Amino acid sequence: KQEVTQIPAALSVPEGENLVLNCSFTDSAIYNLQWFRQDPGKGLTSLLLIQSSQREQTSGRLNASLDKSSGRSTLYIAASQPGDSATYLCAVHRGSYIPTFGRGTSLIVHP
């Protein structure tokens, strides 16, 4: 059974820092990996989707990498801002209908 772990569970940084969120998964036979953002009391918003054949995806200040062989993905946030404060979740898809989600990293960026 696929298990997805996100480390750290919580992170507090000052504005302007570059930071890295980690996601690891136990079964490397995945179709894709997706990073989501969730604001308090809200639904999930997709940030980046990396197909299994890709190594990374970029969107603005966000860069996500994927290393299938080691079962790891990282989400890099450059020049963090208070508006980046949210919970970040990763989800891996093995080709069935259902993705497996990690429990998220709660990020606070303080001014």
Add this chain to the structure above:
Amino acid sequence: DVKVTQSSRYLVKRTGEKVFLECVQDMDHENMFWYRQDPGLGLRLIYFSYDVKMKEKGDIPEGYSVSREKKERFSLILESASTNQTSMYLCASSRSFQGTDTQYFGPGTRLTVL
């Protein structure tokens, strides 16, 4: 833009009541999902549907049922609400079976059962 809407943002019900949560998507997606999200437990899949009138159990289907009579609408039903069903309920939709497409989520329904 894909839009997934849920019928209520907040809902308060009494133990034993029958509760309907509705989800509508406007992008003709085949797949629709119902999750619940609890602190410390993350997202857990309740049911999903890959076509009209088709449904499959997720990880925690007990105490829930679903209905998909039209492609755009997926309803979650709590036959007899209990306090342990107090949670945040999230609906999602996606286009393909193979997971190559993004899941789009609704804003969530915060259900409290008293």
